[in-house]
Amino acid sequence: MDAATLAIVQGDVVEAVTACEQAARLSEAGQDHARLSHALQYLGLIRIFTEQLGEAGCLLSASLRYADAADAVWERSWALLLMSVLATSRWDFSLAGDLARQAEAALGHGGDPEARAFIRVLLGFAGLGMEDAAGAAEHVTEALRQFSTLGGLWGLSITTVLAAFVLRALGRHRGAAGLLGVAEALREAAGTTLPPFVEAWLDDTLTELTTALGPAVLHSARMHGRALPRAAALAYTLRQLAPDAGDVERRP
Secondary structure, three states: OOHHHHHHHOOOHHHHHHHHHHHHHHHHHOOOHHHHHHHHHHHHHHHHHOOOHHHHHHHHHHHHHHHHHOOOHHHHHHHHHHHHHHHHHOOOHHHHHHHHHHHHHHHOOOOOHHHHHHHHHHHHHHHHHOOOHHHHHHHHHHHHHHHHHHOOHHHHHHHHHHHHHHHHHOOOHHHHHHHHHHHHHHHHHHOOOOOHHHHHHHHHHHHHHHHHHOHHHHHHHHHHHHHOOHHHHHHHHHHHHOOOOOOOOOOO
């Protein structure tokens, strides 16, 4: 994760906007369409985090146009990926899935491994939004494996919270609570925030888990997840996602 992205996910919007707007001006002046596409992507991501979704759409569409003009594969794939994030923010899961698959196709056989991992996350959100929890679990499992090799804490944290949403959809409330604890610990270690649409999903999940488990059991399961060392937490999460896992607090 580069400095601009880190500033965005850590909530330092002023610093991120200043840096990205300056980069956009310099790139436009120099007619560097690939760099301009890149800068516009950051500005679009900032608008997603600040819930200015109309502006985000305009910025990301422009980013895609400049990427195509420059024949820039990396920028095109990330523009499509972030457009998928925007569609997910709007709860348009069919479009989100289509855009994620277009981003994957743009990468070809090689490409950016971080982008590939985030594409799995987006396909997981899309599947879950279209009530395909089992399919979402497969995407989430692959994303976890990819992020574990990359070492990206924010990627791992958002994938783990998605895993909790998947378990909730499968009716495995105790397992979901444990994964929320894992995700909280990862997010705190990374010092990052969640996009607003994920926060909304999280609030809804916590409400359901409180009703299903009761406050005491929910707290106990979350604390168990939070206390796991990182390697054990990843193994625990993968076991919870296994098709034959029951709704129990499966310890390492």
